[in-house]
Amino acid sequence: xxxxxxxxxxxxxxxxxxxxxxxxxxxxxxxxxxxxxxxxxxxxxxxxxxxxxxxxxxxxxxxxxxxxxxxxxxxxxxxxxxxxxxxxxxxxx
Numbered sequence: 001x002x003x004x005x006x007x008x009x010x011x012x013x014x015x016x017x018x019x020x021x022x023x024x025x026x027x028x029x030x031x032x033x034x035x036x037x038x039x040x041x042x043x044x045x046x047x048x049x050x051x052x053x054x055x056x057x058x059x060x061x062x063x064x065x066x067x068x069x070x071x072x073x074x075x076x077x078x079x080x081x082x083x084x085x086x087x088x089x090x091x092x093x
Contacts, residue, residue, distance in 0.1 A: 007063040018056050025049045057093045061086055 026049060032042050068082030 007066050008060075011059055011063060015056055015059060018052060018059075022049060022052045022056070025052065054093055058090075061089045061093075064089060 025045065029042065029045055029049065032045065065082060065086040068085055069079055071077075072079045072082050
């Protein structure tokens with residue numbers, strides 16, 4: 001049975017890549033503002049940045065859910081608490 005951290009270790013490189021891209025998007029937004037680009041264009045890029053951050057959160061919640069479900073099934077316990085935990089985390093996004 002995988003350890004709880006195994007799921008995170010599996011997705012860590014992808015999450016780091018995504019966060020670096022997000023960092024670049026944020027710098028791009030700063031440049032757009034400094035260059036006097038139009039509000040509509042900037043809002044479009046803010047929406048893209050927001051979606052990218054949300055996808056990182058969703059991936060992390062997927063790790064939590066997978067870990068919790070695996071542990072509950074291994075222990076022969078009800079999986080409802082794992083699902084409730086994931087719902088609570090999703091509501092934070």
